[in-house]
Amino acid sequence: MADHATSRGLDPQGYIEREGSLARIPRVFRPVVASARDRLLELFGGRLHSAYLYGSIPRGTARAGRSDLDLLVALQEDPADADRAGVRALGEAVDKAFPQIDGVGTLLYGRARLLSAAETYDMGWFVACMCTPLLGEDLAEYLPRYRPDSRLARETNGDLAQLLPGWRRSVAEAENPENSDEAADPAASEAARRRLVRFMSRHLVRTGFTLVMPRWNGWTSDLTEMAEAFGAYYPQRAEQMRAAALRGREPTADAAVLRSYVDDLGPWLAQEYARVHGVKSPRD
Template identity: 25%
Template structure:
């Protein structure tokens, strides 16, 4: 599990980018800086590309942008267009996800367990001020898990809507939804739990130890998180059933 010797959640070491992904990293940095201009405070990567574990053609490029001020609608539209062009130019990634926030949102004390934790423990700054140095390391906690995953019903609703409408990219939506489901199980932790799962497999292992009767259900989502094979109808059915169970458990805890 991802803890350091002092019991804090580990901060991943920065390594060289995998050669296959260097071009898209460079192109993304250049295009986004060009599009946003002086309103861009900092640009970050997170996920497998950021830390050297990406798989060609399967992994996403996960980007986080921090702006000095809220963006004008025209700039937001330009960002969306840039993302589409980058995705088309670089099939080495399955898709590009961009998280956005303003500097005031990031530094708001009310967002410490979301933005603060995320930048400190999951992101790699490529451009601008490295805000991660402003935050202390975090320890595992139930409050942290719930802050990070409390939006799971809303997020899963969005994925279900895309799958129900047969929008392009079914496999990527199923993969993303499965990963959200797995990570959301960390909300079932106890205040006394000192561990902190880092990988999807670690989330599943700790979940099965506590809920062995749900092993088959979570194994389905683990398989889908890597290589989606279920039909959209089957996936939604499994998702609705597990989500209902998870909500019930959270209400009782």
């Protein structure tokens, strides 16, 4: 395999290489992964088609006590509400049992949706390139290979404009938590703002990166590298994106940061994305 710094995450034919592997999982996280694997089998049994890891743990860059465990689960059929409740409870149990992780996030889909035409250049790409097989048959065998082109950019992150209204509601709730369950607990309110800053920062950096991805001609999941790639093409916004990359790793509880995302960087990025790549195809 070529060095990432020179290949920019592409194989010799110019396709995005799959990132992560079970071999790269740091030793401290291996009991966490084993527990999640066993619990998934117990929860779903024969209904489970496959399960995957993604994020910093299979990339080998996770930090003990700071990183979360990210899972994607594909069922034989479309998931029901009880299945979603089951994976939430599983995540809470694993998070409680292992202090070396800071939360568990699980994406839950049916096999047919992940292999559908509508998802080929969105969740299909995600499974094939961003996910590390953990259990079952690898869906990547049924998916194409992917180049860092405009179609991939559009279908992965071309929906920011649709997301912004919901983001604004979340920011308003974070700024005025008096009607929320966290109102009586300032520490919980601050933690909620940090989670929101972390999430929005990462999403904006990744969207900024995929905006320039076809010109940069490569793939990376490193937030700093993403921000630098973006800044090379949009120097007037480079500092904002570098700051967002930093907050994606070290989030602040400052509500003003959230407001700047939904009032300035987010709307500008959504408009520029639509101009360059168009908008994401509608989903059911």
